[in-house]
Amino acid sequence: MGIIIQISQFLLGLSLLIILHELGHFIPAKLFGTRVEKFYLFFDVKFSLFKKKIGETVYGIGWLPLGGYVKISGMIDESMDTEAMKEEPKSWEFRSKPAWQRLIIMLGGVIVNFVLAYVIYFFLSFIYGDKNIDATSIQDGYLVENPLLTDLGFKTGDNITKVGDYDVNYVSDIKGNFIGAKTIEFTRDGVKKEIAMPVDFLGQFSDSKRRDLFEMRYPFMIAEVPDSSINKSVNLKQYDVLTKIGQNKIKYYDQAVSILENYKGQTIDVEFLREDVVLNETIKVSNEGKIEAVPYGRVGSDYMQKLGYYNMTTKEYSFGESFSGGYNKFTGQVGKYFGQLKEIGNPETGAYKGVGGFYAILNVFPNTWSWPVFWSITAFLSIMLGVLNLLPIPALDGGHVMFLLYEMISGRKPSDKFMEYAQTVGFFILIGLVLFANGNDIFKAIFK
Template identity: 65%
Template sequence: MEFVIKISQFLLSLSLLIVLHELGHFIPAKLFKTKVEKFYLFFDVKYSLFKKKIGETVYGIGWLPLGGYVKIAGMIDESMDKEQMAQPPQPWEFRSKPAWQRLIIMLGGVTVNFILAYIIYVALSFTYGDTDVTTESMQDGFWIENQLLLDVGFKTGDKIVAINDEKVTTYSGVRKNLIKGEKYAIVRNGVNEEIVLPKDFLGQLSSAERKNGTFKLRIPFMVGDVPDTSINKSVDLKTGDILLSLNGKDVRYFDQVESRMSAYKDQSVNAIFLREDEKINRTLTVSPEGKIEVGLATHNSRFAELGYFDIIHKDYTFLESFGGGIDKFKDQVSNYFDQLGKIFTPSTGAYKGVGGFKAIFDVFPDQWNWQDFWSLTAFLSIMLAILNLLPIPALDGGHVVFLLFEMISGRKPSEKFLERAQVVGFFILIALVLFANGNDIFKAITN
């Protein structure tokens, strides 16, 4: 069921982005009276799952979910329709239109993607507001379980006060600066220290096992579920019970439980839990591996009530949400450009983190949450827009470069040159797709 939820979100988000991107090309093409021969979701290599001709355009769904396209008459694109291009130019063809009209048609897709992302962020601001955790309220710092972070010098309990000499005040601020973070100012046991990350930190992080996350909130052990196979299945525990102590020794955080339990392997321990506002005593059996075989639950608002950290929430009026949306939009665009900058700097090793369709699939949660779905869709829309603007022939950005050259120089590149550039761009794209998805396969094998 979890797979069905993830794949449903993945396909819905991908389909929405592709259709709207191609619609961004389709609408100005039609406004400028340019013939659009095909409008396809996914690629129809030799076969279509569905197609129907309405007017002069065939609308369809292909079987290969690697994107989508609109086929505009008289345009050198991935279809490489040399037969059509060999005919005399017609007034309804792309190549017959003024350069400024062709430029608008080519920029239509990325424009729609940027607008879509902004609208989503406005809607998210108005509907959900902003929720965050203040770093100042995290009295005992972060939970560090990632081995790479431990290797470079971080420890559980570190308080992060600045990244690259810029003060950070919220949990989200720490997480979103992970890509460009190079120097961390921390407080450890009341002493100010500094951690400088190695140049290839992002490459190492991309290659490391991901299940332990990065900087995590320190939370208590809250009971989630007790499986029927658990050695403590007969103990009266309920979802939401919070572990306070073991054999008289306080246990404030979940990250303390494993080390405490290791001292009681194959024994029984007296545990005190907090159930709502009442403390209860329970006797737990510890397995030979030092486990009590009880699932973990999270409930941040409950943890905030108990003083583990402070949650701040901001609501937006309808008008304020437009400002909140633009702030989120600018942050994501800036962060993605930072990420691309790292990827195209080989010494950082960030290229090792480039992922393909599996990487995109994996970012969707295994439970349906509309806030998460739309947040991810907005980010993917920005990603799609920026990647399409890369000056690679066969991408929108490649076409834009040639059109700008034509508009500035007054000389139009020959169709032969454009055909060759398209072939080169196609092979570059294939190489990038193979590299990204190859990274996915490599990580799946090695992690």
């Protein structure tokens, strides 16, 4: 069921972004009297899943979910319809329109992407506010299991206070500012420390099998005691939280795992919390150091706050305040994405190894449905789509904009033959990037 929810969110978010992006081209084209021959969600290579002609435009759904397109008459685009370009320009063709109108048509999709992201962040601020984990309320630091971090000298229990140039006020600040950070500051047993991050850390992280960095520590909360467990007859129930093993008080799952290693094959008294009531039981420990009870891999933030592990802060916005709240989220995410592109463009960082395709985007969505999470991811993907389309690569909107700006500044329009060659080169560059990104996904799935 989880994978179905994940795929559903992926397809819904992708379809929404594609349709609105193409509408950004479609609407100004129609306003300027330019004929649009096709409007497609996904690509219709050889055949379409659905198509219907309304007026002069064929609307359809292709079978290949790699994007979408509008085919504008008199424009050299991915369709490479060069035969039509040999005829005399018609008044309703793209090439017959003034340069400023063509520029607006080409920028329309990107503008819609950015406006959409801002609108989503506006409503997220107004409806849900900002809910964060107060970093100053973290008492015993973070969970560090990634060998890349332990090799650098980090340990479980380190309390991260600064990532690069950014102070950590909320737990989300750690992951949000990690890309490009040269140093990490933290406290260990009350002593302030700093570790310099390797230039190629992002490349190393992409090569590793671990997907986590600094994670929240969580209690040993029982999810299930299976019938095959050596403790199936013990009074352990779902949501019980282990608080003591033998004479050892425990607060976190990682502590329990370490302590149980000392009691392999033994019987031991434990203490656990059940709905604010402290109970005691005697349990068996397997020869592998397990009690054979399935724990929750992660415990929900609301429950963690209830147990006193940290404090959640919620900032609510009025309708008027949501304009600035949405703007701050929007500009923050745009800045972070440009930072990611900067790291990817620097071969020394190895960040290009983390570039992913459609499978990577699919995995960004959770396997449970949450509207705030769905819209947050969709907003970021909208920014990503907008920025990538602005890249000055022929076949992308940014390539067309680049040539239009050249025309407007120099007064000379590039020839149709030049545009054909440029579009062909851009197409192969684009295919190369798509193959590289999705090839990374395949490589990781097979070898990692």
